[in-house]
Amino acid sequence: MSGSSETAATKTSGSAGSLLDRPLPSGYREEWAQHFATAARAADAASDPGSREETVVIFRIGDEWLALSTVLFHEIAEPRRIHSLPHRRDELLLGIVNVRGELLVCVSLAALLGIGDSLSSERGERMKTFERIVVIGKEGRRLAFPADEVHGIHRYSTRDLTATPATIGKAALPFATAIIPWQGHSVGRLDDQLVLDTLDRSIA
Amino acid sequence: MSEDLSQFSLLDLFRAELQSQSAALTDGLLALERDPISAIHLEACMRAAHSLKGAARIIDLAPAVRVAHVMEECLVAAQHGRLRLGRDHIDILLQGVDLLALVASGTPEGGDAALPRVAEFERQLEQAVASGSAAPADDAIALEPAPAREGTAATDVATGDATPSAGGSDRMVRITAEGMNRLLGLAGESLMEARRLRPFADALQRLKRHHASLAKALDDLRATLPPQGGDPQTSQAFGEARDRLAESRDFLADRLAELDAIDRRATDLANRLYAETIESRMRPFEDGVRHYSRMVRDLGRALGKTVSLEIVGGSNGIDRDILDQLDAPLGHLLRNAVDHGLEMPEERIAAGKPPEGVIRLEARHNAGLLQIIVADDGRGIDIDRLRRAIVTRNLTSEATAASLSEAELLAFLFLPGFSMKPTVTDISGRGVGLDAVQSMAKQVRGVASVTTQPGTGTQFQLQLPLTLSVVRTLLVEIAGEPYAFPLAGITRTLRLPRDAIEVLAGRPHFRFGARQVGLITAHELLERGEPRSTSEDLAVVVIGEDADSYGLIVDRFLGERELVVRPLDPRLSKVKDVSAAALMEDGSPVLIIDIDDLIRSAEKLAGSGRLRTLRHGLAKADERPRKRILVVDDSLTVRELERKLLDHHGYEVEVAVDGMDGWNAVRADSFDLVVTDVDMPRMDGIELVTLIKQDGRLRSLPVMIVSYKDREEDRRRGLDAGADYYLTKGSFHDETLIHAVADLIGEASE
Numbered sequence: 003m004s005g006s007s008e009t010a011a012t013k014t015s016g017s018a019g020s021l022l023d024r025p026l027p028s029g030y031r032e033e034w035a036q037h038f039a040t041a042a043r044a045a046d047a048a049s050d051p052g053s054r055e056e057t058v059v060i061f062r063i064g065d066e067w068l069a070l071s072t073v074l075f076h077e078i079a080e081p082r083r084i085h086s087l088p089h090r091r092d093e094l095l096l097g098i099v100n101v102r103g104e105l106l107v108c109v110s111l112a113a114l115l116g117i118g119d120s121l122s123s124e125r126g127e128r129m130k131t132f133e134r135i136v137v138i139g140k141e142g143r144r145l146a147f148p149a150d151e152v153h154g155i156h157r158y159s160t161r162d163l164t165a166t167p168a169t170i171g172k173a174a175l176p177f178a179t180a181i182i183p184w185q186g187h188s189v190g191r192l193d194d195q196l197v198l199d200t201l202d203r204s205i206a
Numbered sequence: 207m208s209e210d211l212s213q214f215s216l217l218d219l220f221r222a223e224l225q226s227q228s229a230a231l232t233d234g235l236l237a238l239e240r241d242p243i244s245a246i247h248l249e250a251c252m253r254a255a256h257s258l259k260g261a262a263r264i265i266d267l268a269p270a271v272r273v274a275h276v277m278e279e280c281l282v283a284a285q286h287g288r289l290r291l292g293r294d295h296i297d298i299l300l301q302g303v304d305l306l307a308l309v310a311s312g313t314p315e316g317g318d319a320a321l322p323r324v325a326e327f328e329r330q331l332e333q334a335v336a337s338g339s340a341a342p343a344d345d346a347i348a349l350e351p352a353p354a355r356e357g358t359a360a361t362d363v364a365t366g367d368a369t370p371s372a373g374g375s376d377r378m379v380r381i382t383a384e385g386m387n388r389l390l391g392l393a394g395e396s397l398m399e400a401r402r403l404r405p406f407a408d409a410l411q412r413l414k415r416h417h418a419s420l421a422k423a424l425d426d427l428r429a430t431l432p433p434q435g436g437d438p439q440t441s442q443a444f445g446e447a448r449d450r451l452a453e454s455r456d457f458l459a460d461r462l463a464e465l466d467a468i469d470r471r472a473t474d475l476a477n478r479l480y481a482e483t484i485e486s487r488m489r490p491f492e493d494g495v496r497h498y499s500r501m502v503r504d505l506g507r508a509l510g511k512t513v514s515l516e517i518v519g520g521s522n523g524i525d526r527d528i529l530d531q532l533d534a535p536l537g538h539l540l541r542n543a544v545d546h547g548l549e550m551p552e553e554r555i556a557a558g559k560p561p562e563g564v565i566r567l568e569a570r571h572n573a574g575l576l577q578i579i580v581a582d583d584g585r586g587i588d589i590d591r592l593r594r595a596i597v598t599r600n601l602t603s604e605a606t607a608a609s610l611s612e613a614e615l616l617a618f619l620f621l622p623g624f625s626m627k628p629t630v631t632d633i634s635g636r637g638v639g640l641d642a643v644q645s646m647a648k649q650v651r652g653v654a655s656v657t658t659q660p661g662t663g664t665q666f667q668l669q670l671p672l673t674l675s676v677v678r679t680l681l682v683e684i685a686g687e688p689y690a691f692p693l694a695g696i697t698r699t700l701r702l703p704r705d706a707i708e709v710l711a712g713r714p715h716f717r718f719g720a721r722q723v724g725l726i727t728a729h730e731l732l733e734r735g736e737p738r739s740t741s742e743d744l745a746v747v748v749i750g751e752d753a754d755s756y757g758l759i760v761d762r763f764l765g766e767r768e769l770v771v772r773p774l775d776p777r778l779s780k781v782k783d784v785s786a787a788a789l790m791e792d793g794s795p796v797l798i799i800d801i802d803d804l805i806r807s808a809e810k811l812a813g814s815g816r817l818r819t820l821r822h823g824l825a826k827a828d829e830r831p832r833k834r835i836l837v838v839d840d841s842l843t844v845r846e847l848e849r850k851l852l853d854h855h856g857y858e859v860e861v862a863v864d865g866m867d868g869w870n871a872v873r874a875d876s877f878d879l880v881v882t883d884v885d886m887p888r889m890d891g892i893e894l895v896t897l898i899k900q901d902g903r904l905r906s907l908p909v910m911i912v913s914y915k916d917r918e919e920d921r922r923r924g925l926d927a928g929a930d931y932y933l934t935k936g937s938f939h940d941e942t943l944i945h946a947v948a949d950l951i952g953e954a955s956e
Contacts, residue, residue, distance in 0.1 A: 085687055085795040088732035089782050089874060098774070098787055098795045103391020105787050105795055107775045142384065143777070203902070206779050 053161035058182070060189055061136065062151040064117040067189040069156065069182055074194055076144060077101050077137035078152050084108050095205050099146050101137050106146040108135070109201055115177060138198070145201055156189075158182050163191065216265040221310050223261050227254040228303045232500050235296050235303075239503070240514060240562075242284070242291040251299075252281040258306065269317065269324045270309045276331050277302045289335055297507070298331050300500065386487065390770060391789075393476075393483040398793045400476035403469040410462055417455045424448060484770055487527075491569040492520030494529040498540055502565060505544045512551055512561055513544055518568035524576065528670060532578065535643040539580040539666050540565065542640070547582035547664050557661065559583065575652075575694075581665040587658040589615060599624065600917070616656050620644040643668070653887075677771055679798065681764035681790075682747065684728045685735035688796040689760075690769055690788065691747055695801030697755060699763065701743035713812065716757060718748060724812050727759045731807050732783060737761060749801055749808075756808040767791075771798060782870040783807055802888070806867050832858040832955045834875075835947070838868035838882040838894065839912075844935065848881060848912070848943070855944050856954030865889030869897055872904055878951045884913040884924065892927045899928030908950045912943070 058069035079101050086097040093113040098105050112118075132151035139145055163180040177197050178190035234251035238244060255278040262270035277299055283289040305327055309320045381389075428444060499515045506513030524532075548554075548563035555561050568579040589612055596618050597607050607615075618624055622641040640654075643666075647654040652670035679690035680699060698718070707714050707725065714725040725746070727737045737759055746757045769788035774781060785800035835857045839845045849859045860875065862868035866889040868882060880898065884891040891911055898904045910931040911924040921932045931946050 083794040085787075085797060086734070087778070087781050087797070088734055088784060089870075091733070098797075100789055100793050100795050103393075103395040103789070103793075104388065105391075105772050105774070105789070107778060202777055205775075205777055206901075 053159055055157060055159055057155055057157045058189075058191065060153040060156050060182075060184060061134075061149040062132075062153070063112050063115070063149055066115070066117050067153075067184070067187045068111075068115075068178075069189050069191050070138060070197065071194045072155055074138040074140065074198075075136065076139060077135075079135045079137070081133045081135055081148060084148075092204075094201075096148070099135060101135060101146055104144075106137060106144055107205055108146045108148070109205060111147045111149070111197075114197070114201065114204070140198060143198075143202065145198075145205075156182070156184060158184075217267075217310065217312060220261055220265050220267065220270075221312075224258065224306055224310050227258050228306060229496060230254045231303050232300065233496070235299050236499050236503055236514075238284075238291055239293060239296045243287075245285075248281060248285045252278060252285060255281055267309065267317070269320050270306055272324050273302055273305050273309065273327060276328050280331055280335050283335060293507070295331075295334050298327070298334055300504075302327060302331070387772065390483050390487075390772075393480045394770070394789055395793065397473075397476040397480045398791065400469075400472040401791070403465070403472060407462065407465045407469055410458075410465065414455075414458055414462065417451065417458060421448075421451055421455070424451065487525055488523035489526050489529055490520060491522045491524050491529070492517060494524065494532065495520075495536065495567055498536065498567065501537070502540055502544055505541060506548075506563070509545065510550060511544065511548055511563060513548060513563045513565060515540070516564055516566045518566060519570045522569045522571060524569060528576065531646055532668075532670075535646045535668070536567070536578070536580065538640065538643055540567070543580055543582040543584070543664070543666075547584035549585050553585075557585075576668075576670040578668040578670065579665060581663060583663040586660040586662060586664055587616070587619075587656075588660070589658075592616070592618070595624075616658065619656060620654065677769055677798065679767055679769050679788075680747070681767050681796065682728075682745070682760040683762050683764055684732060684760050686761075687734070688764060688790065688794070689728075689732075690767065690796050690798045691749070692785075692798065692801060693766070695749060695799075696747055697750065698748040700746050700748070702746045702757070703743055707744075716746075718755070718757070721752075721755070723748060723755050723757050724808075725757045725759060726808055726811060729759075731758065731804065731811060750805045754805060754809065756805065756812065758804075758808070769796065769798065780866065780869065782874070803866070803870075806863055809863070810861070810867075832856060833878040833951055833953075834858045834860065835879045835881060835951075836860050836862060836868060836871055836875075836877045838862045838865065838871075838880065838886070838891070840864050840883065840886040844883065844912075851943060852881075852947065855947075857947070858954075865891060865894040868894050872898060872907065873901075877907060879947065880907060880909045881912055881947075882909065884911060884915060884920070892923060895924065895927040895929050910946060910950065 057072040059072050059075050060067060060069045062068070082099060082101075084097045084099045087095065094110055096108040096110050099108040100106075134149050134152045135146050136149050136152060137144055137146045163182060165180060177192045177200070179193045180191045182189040182191050231251055231254045234247040234254065237247045238251065241247070255274050259271055259274035259278055262268075262274055280289065280295065280299065284291050284295075289295075305320070305323060309316055309324070424444075424447060431440065431444075495517060499517075502513050502515040543565045544563075547565070549557070549559075551561035554563065564583050566579065566581045568577075568581070570577050570579075592615050593607050593610075596602060596615065597604050601618060601621070601624075602610075620640045620643070624640070644654045647668050647670065652668060655667050655669075656664065657667070658664040677690075678693045680693060680696060681688055681690050683689075702716055702725075706716050708716065708722075710722060715722045716725060717723075728747075729735050729737050745760050745763050747760060748755055748757050750756055767790070769790075771786045772788055774784070774787050781797075783800055783803045784797045785803075786798045788796050788798055790796050835852055837845055837848045837852070837859055838861075839848065840863055845861050845863075849861060852859050860871060860877070862871045864886040865882070868880065869889060871877075872880060880894075882891040882894055891913070895909050895911065898907055898909055908930045909928070910933060911929045912933045912935055913920065913924070914935045916934040924932045930950060933943060933946055
């Protein structure tokens with residue numbers, strides 16, 4: 003470091019040379035390429051007013067691919083036992099579930115969005131293997147819901163969004179504000195706040 | 207004040223020490239006030255003062271050194287018999303404790319800024335010691351008659367504080383409830399994970415057995431070969447195979463032993479972690495209330511009374527949340543007891559009592575409830591004066607007041623703003639205390655009550671639920687899901703042979719002791735599927751008492767479990783028949799039954815449930831749906847009177863027995879009108895109206911209040927909460943009720 007004495011510096015000059023001449027570590031080039039590409043894309047997005055980068059988590063319920071803001075997500079866990087609540091028959095409130103030692107209210111997004119599970123049940127057992135319990139929420143008010151599959155984080159630019167048609171697939175999606183094109187699917191971008199508020203209200 | 211940062215952490219250390227030592231000092235000084243020559247207490251106080259002096263010297267806190275020094279001198283003088291401690295000495299010594307806290311406080315008045323006060327303190331104490339050694343203080347003598355009483359009090363205290371001053375007062379840290387819950391959750395999760403090791407190790411035993419059978423197969427193969435000789439190459443290969451096998455068997459055995467040890471350690475650790483986390487929610491009752499001894503004594507002195515506080519059940523563990531919430535209400539009750547409850551010493555002597563008043567503060571666990579008692583041995587509450595005060599304050603008419611029972615009269619004490627004291631003092635009498643106590647109790651769904659004996663004292667009781675801590679429960683399965691009944695709420699569990707069921711008046715019953723007890727399936731009560739039991743015996747849980755007992759049929763018993771109560775998400779509001787949730791050992795959730803709720807649900811189901819379905823059927827046949835009214839009242843008479851009256855006029859009537867029950871009912875079913883009383887247990891009418899009017903879906907539901915209270919402010923309070931109509935109970939003898947109902951929702955069927 004800067005504190006080393008001159009004699010020490012002369013002694014190590016040979017090894018310093020070999021340090022600089024050593025081959026690049028694997029992935030180094032790619033990492034930097036990625037970095038500049040991202041920066042360029044961000045600059046690109048910035049130059050286009052009204053367009054910005056957003057990240058969402060993409061998941062599937064029934065036959066619908068859906069997305070919510072990444073910041074909403076707290077946990078994605080293996081499916082587990084949900085305990086129903088007495089006297090509550092509504093389809094939306096499934097009960098309570100334990101995720102990482104926390105007892106959370108578990109709701110059905112399928113019921114909220116009016117998505118039937120027709121096709122996926124036809125596809126049978128194979129689909130069950132991707133099932134997850136997803137924990138979302140803001141400011142300590144958390145909720146869990148089962149999803150049939152969770153893809154993961156996806157980054158997109160708002161200018162790639164397309165407007166929602168009146169219906170997507172078979173189900174009407176009142177909570178979707180836009181469509182994100184992703185791997186040949188139309189992903190319904192849900193309104194974060196609207197979904198949380200509606201769920202909050204409907205579990206009371 | 208020093209700018210050196212390390213100085214701050216030393217001051218923190220000193221403060222922590224001061225906290226525990228001053229608690230010991232205060233306890234000891236209070237005990238010395240009653241028994242000024244007790245060697246144990248003198249020794250304990252002297253030691254505390256001495257340690258504080260030493261500690262203060264180490265951190266160079268000169269003012270604290272001086273304070274502790276003169277205190278120690280005074281105590282040593284008392285120890286050597288050169289001084290007999292009187293009340294004045296104790297007063298000054300207690301001030302010394304406060305002064306030490308001020309010096310160490312780190313505020314602008316602390317540190318060297320406190321030097322003038324320290325000098326004044328030194329002067330006072332030295333003067334008191336000088337005069338005390340010449341002639342013992344007067345009031346120390348005044349205390350001396352009644353040696354018997356003092357003897358017992360002193361021993362009580364001696365046994366009471368020996369433990370806490372030794373190790374009770376740990377330094378407390380504050381942690382949020384949510385943080386605590388998370389910690390508990392994680393500790394539970396790690397316990398679960400640790401428990402998975404055992405089955406995994408057991409599964410590996412199979413591998414061991416496979417090895418054994420492999421060895422046997424090899425031996426069998428060897429047996430088919432000619433003994434001795436044969437192909438040397440083959441036998442060499444055999445030998446090698448057997449060696450390899452033996453090697454891997456040894457290796458596996460070692461690893462298994464290791465795994466066993468790891469499993470034991472991990473489970474043990476996780477168990478301890480879990481137990482410790484649960485334990486840390488509990489504090490000894492004493493920790494939360496010890497500081498009251500000083501408060502009670504100082505108050506007594508200010509009022510010219512001699513008072514001692516007796517803490518009973520101090521080692522009982524109490525949930526820290528409850529302990530925190532108890533602080534303000536207990537302060538109120540104790541202040542009340544000193545000010546209103548206890549007489550002046552002369553009055554006490556005239557009444558043949560010892561001059562020193564005793565206030566007992568007791569905590570005990572009783573039938574699954576936490577009971578807190580604040581009792582004084584004072585004059586008791588003068589019921590006639592109370593009656594007059596109620597009339598003077600225009601709370602009711604003279605005639606009504608005359609007919610009220612003692613318990614009903616005492617209930618007025620809990621009304622907001624009510625006080626019997628003609629003058630307001632700065633200690634109590636502003637009449638703001640007892641209603642605060644009541645509302646705290648109500649907040650945690652407990653009850654506050656008072657009993658009194660003229661001449662011998664008054665006793666306030668707080669019955670608080672323990673729902674914030676750990677409960678022992680019976681786990682049962684209902685419709686494939688686990689539910690937990692708190693053991694405290696269960697009368698009996700039994701296996702009932704099917705042929706023991708009798709049918710009385712169309713409902714199944716069975717003989718339980720000397721009574722017939724109605725049978726209901728838990729599934730019907732909770733609206734969870736159908737019972738599937740096909741076995742000969744039925745699993746039955748008996749809940750409730752006497753005429754209110756019910757036998758609940760469950761699918762099966764899963765055994766007894768200790769559960770850590772976890773609150774349900776507050777957004778769910780009250781889930782009917784459920785009080786809280788918990789996690790089972792395998793991590794799956796379980797719901798804890800609210801027994802009170804369940805008994806009420808059973809009451810209703812048994813009473814009108816069957817009839818309701820029948821009546822629904824009739825209404826359909828009529829093809830003229832009738833308007834539905836929910837009547838909420840805790841008095842059976844009023845409830846039935848209103849029901850008959852409304853039913854007679856063609857309305858369909860459902861009943862609820864209190865506000866909570868009513869709140870459950872309005873959300874579960876649709877009604878055209880709610881008629882509710884105001885004063886009810888668990889949730890009162892005003893709260894019910896408020897909830898209904900705040901609910902988006904129920905806001906438009908008309909609510910009528912029917913109450914005995916006919917003062918203008920009661921009416922205003924009801925209407926302010928959102929009630930559409932306020933009626934006094936006298937009115938349903940005439941047609942007023944029916945007219946009012948018709949005004950609000952029209953005729954029964956249109």
